[in-house]
Amino acid sequence: MSVSTPEQLARVMKARKNVLVLAGSLCDEMELEGKKLGEYAADISVKLGAPVAATANSIAALRANGAKASKKLAIQLVEMLRYEGWRDPIMPERPELLLFIGYPKDVMKALASASTAVETVALCTSAIEEATHSLPAGSQRQFADELEAILKGLA
Secondary structure: OEEOOHHHHHHHHHHOOOEEEEEOOHHHHOEEOOEEHHHHHHHHHHHHOOOEEEOOOOHHHHHHOOOOEEEOOHHHHHHHOOOOOOOOOOOOOOOOEEEEEOOOHHHHHHHHHHOOOOEEEEEOOOOOOOOOEEOOOOOHHHHHHHHHHHHHHHO
């Protein structure tokens, strides 16, 4: 795992051709400095031109914020990556990078550790050792600042 700065993460995300954003239930529930986590997920997805797998009840908020979101089960997407062919209509080609946002820490750890076939980015308030790239542990205020810096780096 690489603990990365927001600017480094933005460069990693921009450098990958096929990024898939996986948005969990905290996208609907968590608010950071007056902005829902789902708004950050949608903004990142739009800037990357990446589809979003809305794996909880976050699909309406993601779509309302401009994201190309589809309702999916996270573990099914992770499981499909273990096989040669990619057969999900959410995107035509197999993802090179999975970006996890809006999951509780333990769920994010499990999904990242199961996603060994691709690079992973974990965006949360905890450093996720199982992910290829992760933000450092910090407060919700720091997390909001880091997300803003990622968005600035994606511009």
